[in-house]
Amino acid sequence: xxxVTQTPRNRITKTGKRIMLECSQTKGHDRMYWYxxxxxxxxxxxxxxxxxxxxxxxxxxxxxxxSRQAQAKFSLSLESAIPNQTALYFCATSDLRGxxxxxxxxxxxxxxxx
Amino acid sequence: xxxxxxxxxxxxxxxxxxxxxxxxxxxTLSNIQWYKQRPGGHPVFLIQLxxxxxxxxxxxxxxxxxxxxxxxxxxxxxTQTTDVGTYFCAGPGSGGSNYKLTFGKGTLLxxxx
Numbered sequence: 001x002x003x004v005t006q007t008p009r010n011r012i013t014k015t016g017k018r019i020m021l022e023c024s025q026t027k028g029h030d031r032m033y034w035y036x037x038x039x040x041x042x043x044x045x046x047x048x049x050x051x052x053x054x055x056x057x058x059x060x061x062x063x064x065x066x067s068r069q070a071q072a073k074f075s076l077s078l079e080s081a082i083p084n085q086t087a088l089y090f091c092a093t094s095d096l097r098g099x100x101x102x103x104x105x106x107x108x109x110x111x112x113x114x
Numbered sequence: 115x116x117x118x119x120x121x122x123x124x125x126x127x128x129x130x131x132x133x134x135x136x137x138x139x140x141x142t143l144s145n146i147q148w149y150k151q152r153p154g155g156h157p158v159f160l161i162q163l164x165x166x167x168x169x170x171x172x173x174x175x176x177x178x179x180x181x182x183x184x185x186x187x188x189x190x191x192x193t194q195t196t197d198v199g200t201y202f203c204a205g206p207g208s209g210g211s212n213y214k215l216t217f218g219k220g221t222l223l224x225x226x227x
Contacts, residue, residue, distance in 0.1 A: 033214065040123065042202060042219035043157065058214070090156060101206075102147060102159040103215065 004106035019078040023091030031094040032074040036087040081113040120218030133190040135221035137203035152199040
């Protein structure tokens with residue numbers, strides 16, 4: 001969805017490096033999420049945030065941290081990247097006000113850790 | 115934690131054939147969502163089902179939610195090459211929260227023209 005943007009779109013880094021993936025949205029949604037996608041494993045939730053003061057761990061948060069700098073921005077950091085963090089990362093948003101729970105995904109960041 | 119199992123993992127069909135993917139949960143779901151991800155793309159919301167036994171249609175796509183709200187299916191009639199992609203079901207996350215999702219592993223559909 002063009003209203004959810006992610007930077008960078010592709011990144012190659014080395015083991016041990018610190019990496020930050022950024023997500024911005026213009027949808028005005030309160031809720032933001034970070035997922036990783038691996039072939040055959042579907043989408044797994046890393047962290048989620050229901051508002052600027054609320055950060056929650058997902059099912060696979062080890063090795064990751066997040067920052068919700070503003071309602072519109074949610075960043076994912078890998079403090080010391082390792083090869084098994086090579087994956088496709090998606091940011092998503094959702095809005096309580098709509099009454100449904102659908103999530104809107106960004107275009108994804110393909111991360112390779114060598 | 116809550117798991118949503120999805121089968122099959124892969125399905126290859128000839129254009130014009132039908133396709134069905136199934137989603138099952140061991141616990142009752144308050145709702146279920148379906149998403150489609152085109153190759154190289156991102157997941158896009160298709161539909162949400164909430165009511166027991168609910169059936170919804172979108173052109174050639176038919177979505178069903180089981181009577182016990184533990185299973186769901188997506189059926190595509192007369193597939194087209196534009197249907198290629200991975201179809202995911204997603205249920206409420208752990209603790210039953212509707213604001214985070216647990217995704218199935220997806221069914222990759224390929225269509226031979």
